[in-house]
Every structure is written in C-alpha cells, then in structure tokens.
Amino acid sequence: MTELYITKTSTRNPLPQRLADFTTLAEALDYAAQGVTGYNFHDGRGRLTAPLRYAELRQRALAAAYRLCRLGLKRGDKVAIIADTSPLFMEIFYGCQYAGFVPVPLPINMSLGNHASYVERLARLLRSCEARVAVAPAEMQSFLAEAGSELDLLFSGGDEAFLRLDANVHALEPSRPDELAYLQYTSGSTGFPRGVMIDQATVMANLRGIVTHGLGVRPGDRCVSWLPFYHDMGLVGFVLGPMASQLSVDYLGAREFAMRPMQWLTLLSRNRGTIAFAPPFGYDICARRLRSGDLERLDLSSWRVAGIGAEPVRTDVLERFAECFAPAGFDSRAFLPCYGLAECSLAVSFAPLRQGIAIERIDRAHLEHHAHARLASACGDMAVTSFVNCGHALPGHEIVIRDQQGNPLPERAVGRVTVRGPSVMSGYFQNPEKTHRVLRNGWLDTGDLGYLTPDGLFITGRHRDLIFVNGRNIWPEDLEHLAGHYHGVRHGDVVAFTAAADDEEAVVMLVQCRLSDAQRRHELINELTSRIRSDFGVACRVVLLPPRSLPRTSSGKLSRSEASKRYLQGGRESLGLASPAESPVGTGAAS
Template identity: 45%
Template sequence: EHLDRQAAILANAEASFLITVPEGLGAARLLRARLPALRALLSPQELAAEGGRLHQRRAAHDLALIQYTSGSTGDPKGVALRHANLLANIRAMGEAVDVRGDDVFVSWLPLYHDMGLIGAWLGSLYHGHPLVVMSPLAFVARPQRWLRALHEYRGTLSAAPNFAYGLCASRLTDEDLEGLDLNAWRVAFNGAEPVHAQTLERFIARFTPYGFHRSAMAPVYGLAECSVGLAFPPLGRGPLVDYMARDSLEPGRRVRPADAGDPHASHIPACGRALPGHELRIVDDADRPLPERTVGRIQFRGPSATSGYYRNPQATAALFHDGWLDTGDYGYLADGEVRITGRAKELIIRAGRNLYPYDLERAVAELPNVRRNGVAVFASPDPATGEERLVVLAETRECDPEARERLRRRIHECAVAILEIPPDDVVLAPPRTVPKTSSGKIRRSACRELYERGALTQRRAVWRQLARLRLAGLLPSLRRLSAAGARLLYAGYAWTVFLAMAGLMLLATLVPRESWRI
C-alpha cells in the first residue's frame, strides 16, 4: 500500500526524477516501472558526483515545494507552497516565540515532515541559530537520546508530537535520566497530532525534578495548508486545559464546563492564538461566524496559506470559502485562543449523536496487552441498514482465546463508560495492522477501508506484495512494448507496400510500351 501511495503522489506531481538512499533504489525501480514520466533514479552520492550547481534566481511567488497530506491512495492532495508562504510562516513563528541568536534547536523529527523541515531545519537557517539534528530511528530506539541532546547542547527549543512526550514520561527510568538537566529548554512545542492533556501533565511531573519548567510546555496547532504553524500559546504561560462535558462538543453547540474528575469530561488543551499576521475564525456549515465557546469548523487566512492543491482543482475549490481556508477541523474559541475538538471527517454519527474517537482510543491504548498507538476507532456503514456502526480496532500480541475474549470485554466496557454506547464490533489484530501516515498519525479512513474489505486480520506475505507490485509495474511496460510492436509491424507493412509499388513502377519503366498490349 505504501508504494501504491507513493506512485499516486509521484504521478500527481509529474516527477521526472527521484532521489533516494541506495537502500531504497530497489523499491524506486518498482515505482519507475509504473511511471513513464519518471526518467531517472539517483542516490545522493550520484547526485553529488554530477558536479556543478544550478544557479537560478527564484522569486517570492515561485513554487518552493509540494507538501502531500495524508489523503486516500487514489486522491493525493499536494499542498503547493511558495517561497513567500514559507518565509512568512517562519517569521511569524519566530516572532511568536521570540527567537534569539543564542537559541539552540534540538530535533529528531524527519526532514520529510513539515515540523522537521520547515519548523526546525529552515527556521534555524533563517534565524541563524544552531540546530542539532538526530535520526528519528535514534529517538525511537532510545528516547533518552533526545533529552540527552537537549542536556548536552543546552537546547532551548525543541518540538515533537504528543506520543513522544508520552513515551519519555512512561518508558524512561531514573537510571536513564541520571544527571539530566533540562533547565535551558524554554519552549517545548507539542503538535502534529492531537495533544492529550494527560500526557502534558505526566511529562511535566516526570521531568520537573530534572529542571524542566512547566512554562516551557506549548501545545500548538498547525497544518500543511498553512505551511506548518497556525496558532501558538502565549510564551511562557504553560498548558491551559478546559474540562468540558463530552456531549456538548457536537458541532453547533455551546460547550459546557465539567469537573476535572468527571468521567464524562473531555480534557481539551488550548493551542493559543493565530500567529502574527494571521487570522482564525469558527463558522457553521454555512460559513456563518459563531460566537466564542461554540463548536464549529475552523477557518484561517494569512500570508502562510497555500494557493491550493497541486493539479487538484476540485479539492482546491472545496478548500476556499470566500477568502478563508477550511482546516477540516472542528473546534471553538475561548478568550481568543483555539481549542481543537476533532477532525470533521473522523466524526462518528451513532444513535443520533456525534462522537469523536480520541478519548476512547486513549482509554483502550492504556489497557494491558494493547499496543500503544495501535488503536483506531471509526464508523463503518452496516451493509444491511446503512446505519453507521462503531468499530474499535486494537493491535495486540495476545493469542490465547480466553485472554482475547477478556480483552474484548474490557474494550466494550471502556466504550460504554466513555461514549455511553457499546461498540458494534471489536477487532483484535496483530501488530503493525493499523495504517499510519509517514509522521505516525493513525489513518482512520484507511482502517475503515481495510475493515470493509475484510482485510484487517489478513497478513499478506511480503513476497506476494512485492510480486503484485512488480506485476503492476510490468503492465505499463507491456503496453509500451505492445504499442512499439504495433508501430513496428505497421512500419514493416508500410515499407512492404512502398517497395512493391516502387518495384511495379520500375518494372513499368523497363518494359517496352508495345508489350503492354494483349
């Protein structure tokens, strides 16, 4: 599936050459067989050996990069970003956090992710402060390496998705952290996926003894369509969390406060105000602005905003609403700061209620024998009635039938306790079943597609998948060979006719006219 997605992206981008590490050239050849426009495959070493540089001047309105979002395989959405968009976003983020010349940014984020590329790499180049770069694999293998780098290089700025903070808070032992000093870390950006209030508190409690300041934790909000960042909290404030009744978070409703200990309360972190020079608003489905503390669709505008999706006019038309861009998220404003309640396309309509999957996913992930970041909750239509069914997918290594049945009952109890309705189906699947984006976010729509095909619990052999891709790649080649063969046969036929006619004409000139008579 990953190569299918890459092939769709490259076809949409009309890519003519592809650069990859030597280890990736085998997979790249599978892609090349399916993409006639892809003329060359290069490794960085081969590219460096080519010699001279390209000296081309670029204007602010020129296309800088195309950033593909995690859409469906058949409909890739490439966010077209111009140089002016990137520069505006980098400047605005720098102003929001008061970037200084003595700052040090420490990052393990991959450079194919917007937070790693734009926020860390390009931002550090623009502002002229040091950047310490680590491999994402180094962090995943030993999360303490990230914190040790912050300690060693006196890092002041760093960013990570929510799961990374949770991983450090739960996995690292006192021995792993011996001698650690995080006192210099002044802004800890937490974004790129839904921010969990519980994770914020766990991380702060765990690392306060090691010099981490509560005021450094900064839940942020952004999206590819705004380059990367859109809303940042006030500098040095620390996390601010709303406790709201879960049933009041439906679109169009005014949120209702709840007690922090209420089991039916949602904990919603504030992600701050729009960056300098940018605007946010909350609207209903008719694009009418809503008052504060009323849930609606989040829209924005500003100099960081994309001009549209590359070669996708339908998606571009749906993105713009009278000069504002639709984020695809639901949320509300309180005191000018935005709170995110969920993705519009992930909203589950069940028994006349609108449900978000996130609280249940977090609760199920905490159960014994369930893999963290291996839970997806989504809706799937009932083939008989057409009504949406609530499905819980959880990865587990548990094989014992009785233990699996107990786990299903626990998941059922979680759903009733949190959503007040039971799940229609609980699927226990082996590890690495839940599809994720390149940045680790769960692809719930892909989960639903696999579920409806009955493919969630099927483990296809790798050699079969590679063979399928190879055969798929051979089809265009066979078509090209067939077309070339047809052209060759036609050329041969044409030459045969031409030579026969030429021969007859030559014969006519050599034979005396009198011999023509019978």
C-alpha cells in the same frame, strides 16, 4: 596517523540575528552563510557524523544548482528528493532555491516488510508531482529505481551518482517571492496525499510568525529535532525556521529516534538545546523507555520550548513525561501547544510561551447533543472531556469557526475551523477540484473541528472522523482515550470509527493489544464494550489486533480513515491478518 576530529557548529553567532525578515529562502541562506551556525547530523548513538555550517551549505547548494541546470531542467520543474535526514537533502533542496526549481520532499521507508506498498506509494507521488529529477540516499536507491522505472525522468539515482554530475558554473536565477518554494505532500491521514503548493512569500510569512510570535527566538537558542524532513513540522519548523533565524540545529533521524528515543533527550542535554518539538507519541515513547540511571545523565534545564503538535494533545501523556523528567530539570511550563497544517505552511496558532498546558473540562453530554463547549461544573459526577488551548492566530492571520453552510459561529460553538492569512497555500498541485473544496475567497477550510474563546483556539477533532449516532456527535478520541487506560492497551494504539449504516453495532474499535492470554483478552473485550455502552450509550464492536497492525501515515500517526476503509472493505484480511481462529466467544473479535 592523525585522528580526525569534527566539532558541532556553534550556538553563539557573531552575526546580528535577523528573524526571517527575508523575501525568499535563498536570500535567507545568503545571510545565514555569513555566520558560524549550521546543521549537525548525528547517528543512532548520538555521535556527530556531519556538521554543516550554513556557509558550507550555501557552496554545496550552488554546486547542486549547477548540476540540476546541466540536466536541462526548465524553471519550475519538480525535483523529487527522498527526504532522509542527511546533508544531501539540504544541498539539493536549497540548490533548487538558487536555480528556480521546485523541490518535492518524499517520505522514506520507515518499516520493514512493506516493499511493494512503499514502491507503489513512491511511484504515485512521483507521477503526482510530475517529477523530472528524483534523488535518493544510497540505501533507498533500489526503491526509487523501481518506482520511477516507467517515468520519463531526466535523472534518477542515488547520492553518489548525483554528486558525479557536471557542476561547472552556470548562470542562476533564484526563485522569486511569487514562485513556488517547494511542494509539500500531506501525510495522508485523510486519503491519498495531496501536493500543497507553498510559494516563497507564503513560507517566509509563516516563518516570521513562528520565530517571532510563536517561539520568541533569541540569540543563544539551539534546536534539536528528530522530525522527518518530509513532514511540515520537520521541514518548515526545523530545517527552514532555524536557517531563517541563523540558529544551529542537532538532528537525529526519525528511524534512529524510534529505536533509541532517549538519544533525542541526550542531544538536548549535551548540546544545551532550547527548542524541540514532538507529537504526543514522541513524549510518550520517551517516558515509557526511561530506564534507571538515565536521569543521572540528563540535564534538561536549558529546554525552554517543548512544542507539541501534529496530532491531538493528550494531557495525561505530557503530565507523565513532565513527572518522569522533572528530576532532570525539565520544567512543564516549557510545554507549548500549537495548531497548524501543511496547507498553512505549518503554523496557525501558538499558546502563550511559558504557560504550559492549559485545558478546559467540557460537559461531554452537552457537547455531543448541542455541539457547544459548555464548561463542566466543578462539582458533580457529569461526564467530561478535556481540550487543550492552542492559543491565538499568528499576526496577520484570522481564525473563524463556521457551520456546515459556512456561516460564522459564536464563541464556544463547535464547528469547522477556517483560516485566512499570508501563510495559506495557493492550492493543491494539479487538483483544482480539491482546491476549490477547501479554499474559497482566501479562506481555508482546515477539515478540523474546534471552538474559540477569548483565551484562544481549542481543537476537538477531525470533521470526517466524527461518529454520529442517534442524533449525537461522539468524538472518537474520547473512546480511544478510554481504551488506553486498560491493561494491555497503550494510548495511541486504538482507532474508533463508524461502521456501515446497516450494522447494528454502529461503532467499531480496533485495538492493538499485547495480551496473550485468551481469557484475559476475552475479558478485555467485554470490559470495553460494557464500559463504552455505559459511558457513551452506544454499542461498539471491539476487535483486538496484534501490535503494529494498524495503518499509519508517513508522519507516524495512526490513520483512522485508512483503518476504517480496510475494515469495511474486508475486515481482518484487509488489515493484513489471518482468519480469526483465536477469536473468543462473545462480543467482538481477537487475533
């Protein structure tokens, strides 16, 4: 019996490299298919399960395009794909590019016990995007069947059923530069997700800026990613970007990363990866899961771009990661902060390469009272807050900070971050009201707050998350950061927000706590409320919750807006918790 061996796609490519200088994604894949690079899928133990060279992907994508055409789809029809980390997603996504259809990546179910809520969310997304076809991996087929049961779909089914469809050759007309490339749903951190319309010319402009200006992609680069394909950083950054610059990629599923985060670093080490990104929590979980003996098996010296995005950058997390993995060859200068959002395809700005993390220490009291980022004195005991430099806008793009009336603000004034350039979306699908609210005269209001200096853009938070108390603007991140330093509380397990206007305690902090001793929990509540009153001058109601109680977006970020909504609507019960039978006496409540 002959044993079958499979090998990963090559890092080196005899094909001359082109850096996303194409007019459409289909044109980019046509070129990449002439080389030897491609996508590589690995299981939770890091074993290669499916190498997929771009040449083979192109053939499979054409077959998928033929199948979709045979279903009777019209040009511009939407094809929903539950975006598991699998070759089938690639086949259907690129098949849509060749046939003039619009792929819509939808989130996978990341947690157990939320069957009903996931099905409801999936059904709303299917209706929102007006899907005509919906495809799911085999293990999620039942969710899709339930979610699409009342919709008029030409096809709804699993991967096997889709592959059995007629794939006879059919005349194809790929999507043109002015047609939609895909519909990208936002992660939902500020309400129900909206369908961002990105056309071919728009995404190609962003990809050119990313691979040339942002990453400085060069021959011999290799990407490694666990980021989900339904998230803009996963899709644009690590599906489309590598293909458009003919790089090979190694994939680990997002669920597999959550269970075994060290496999991400193992893949980087084994395959000599050079480019990999993660939100801060990704670096945090790797540092926390590090075990004795792990470093001996890792060589991270090839990792030249360690990107950070998708949520506010926490320097303490990155410093701890760099310290933990320096013995394995990790160079902290590889850290690359960046800023972006789905409404600008993906990227808006990048810090300079090989600079690492550059921060500014800001006088917190001055910031809260005057919305101005004055540098803190080198001496003295003033309260400070730190922000990370996210660099300058991509070529051809502009960033302007504006006040509430839309007027441009000077350097260091904190205001709304607005962006203009060729990467900006055309609007939200079937939602002209929300489109008009954020997009005017080509300028996109990102909803984020920040300030500019000659060195670049500094993001301070979300406008809607800002806590306004007694004439001061308090950043929730400052309160959450403080809580993360206490025993029993992890960074990233805290949300703070403003309570109802008539509540004498104007600020609420929800804390996922791992302490089981009732006395210690009571002490933690009192310590936090006292420290917040002392440092920030505000009363705060601290509520301790069990781990995994706080709502998250589809990309894994804690959702302040959803947590606040649930809390204000019904307190503990709306967060899915029992009555507070164990609450200690005193300020706050504990589970």
